[in-house]
């Protein structure tokens with residue numbers, strides 16, 4: 001989608017007008033007809049609050065120019081960046097329904113810099129579909145968005161470029177997630193990471209099974225063992241501040257298919273399990289944006305990519321595996337595979353890459369979906385300081401997170417094993433148990449775990465989402481890394 005800044009309406013022919021209204025029902029564009037139509041809709045309760053309503057009209061016109069579609073966008077009082085994204089995303093969906101091609105909106109007022117990029121991102125994010133495997137799909141024409149504004153051209157360009165960069169990163173993450181498992185194998189995921197690295201000058205290393213064996217990554221390899229697809233440990237190293245000793249590690253769950261293993265998932269549970277690599281996808285995409293923006297900070301991504309399958313070689317319940325950290329893990333449930341792969345990836349990040357702080361992102365537990373649903377990512381951490389940064393980042397990104405407890409001594413025995421150092425599953429508090437399991441491997445480094453099991457996938461086309469991968473965490477990770485960037489030391 002093209003976004004252009006307009007100072008007047010000369011040379012811009014539009015067919016769809018986006019009009020916002022605030023909590024006092026004040027319209028961003030007050031014109032005889034527009035206000036009249038709005039009032040009529042008010043009487044029918046079709047607008048108000050955060051409602052977005054579009055109508056096709058043949059006889060609306062604006063300063064002599066004909067246009068056809070009118071879309072009213074409710075902006076609640078104190079709307080967050082998230083809310084702006086959702087509202088403008090919903091508006092874009094209305095515009096597409098009405099077959100609008102050239103949209104016009106205004107961005108005028110004191111608070112424009114607060115919301116402009118959120119509106120842009122909302123519109124760009126909503127303009128996504130994954131239809132490459134539908135043979136008779138209709139090629140949707142490229143849309144244009146004209147924004148009539150007093151914002152100067154340099155600031156506008158900055159917002160526009162940032163929004164496009166974020167949206168294409170999220171789009172990449174969504175594409176990776178939506179590809180089926182017969183296409184998006186661990187090898188294909190590694191290729192996708194390589195491509196991002198080549199484009200953005202990031203160092204990329206793919207460790208093969210033998211490399212992981214040599215490193216003693218037996219927890220990761222135990223999960224991978226049941227599949228014909230060879231595992232790949234994807235390592236992306238971006239060093240934006242080589243003089244700095246600090247290094248953030250981003251660890252992404254990259255299970256390209258989760259059958260559950262011998263604890264085989266029943267039919268409803270298997271559905272969508274090719275999307276069990278949403279964490280990996282978000283991290284690959286965020287790394288691209290981080291490098292593209294040349295952020296002054298060192299970030300390394302570690303992604304253990306494999307499938308969790310059933311075969312004569314697959315891991316069994318009761319197996320005891322020696323993780324790379326040295327801790328023995330009892331496999332109580334083969335469906336608790338993600339945490340086993342992440343355990344070794346965390347150890348690798350600390351011991352081989354020198355990570356000084358860590359964030360892992362994983363579609364880890366059904367329990368997190370039960371707790372928070374599909375609109376809040378569960379966050380667990382041993383560091384209040386890091387969480388404060390993540391909260392800030394998530395607000396800028398427009399993604400919801402909610403902190404959950406690790407429980408410290410309260411839940412000490414959640415993953416207790418009678419035969420090994422730790423069990424891969426507990427019997428209660430599913431999301432917390434999984435987080436506590438990961439905590440066993442972080443060697444007291446500041447660490448955040450994001451459980452995106454609920455937020456990584458959308459079961460409907462709503463606002464900024466299309467059915468399927470959401471690309472969640474891509475934007476939050478980018479903003480987080482940006483906040484962690486430090487000014488150069490003066491020597």
Ligand code: BES
Pocket residue numbers: 258260276333335336337338363364365366367425426430453454
């Ligand atoms: N990939 C699943 C979690 C999941 C479930 C993600 C539904 C998205 C939608 C994970 O590997 C898993 O199977 N978790 C188990 C853990 C249990 C065996 C302790 C779960 O949540 O049931």
Ligand code: MN
Pocket residue numbers: 258260308334335336337338
């Ligand atoms: Mn599983």
Ligand code: ZN
Pocket residue numbers: 255258276335337338363364
């Ligand atoms: Zn899984």
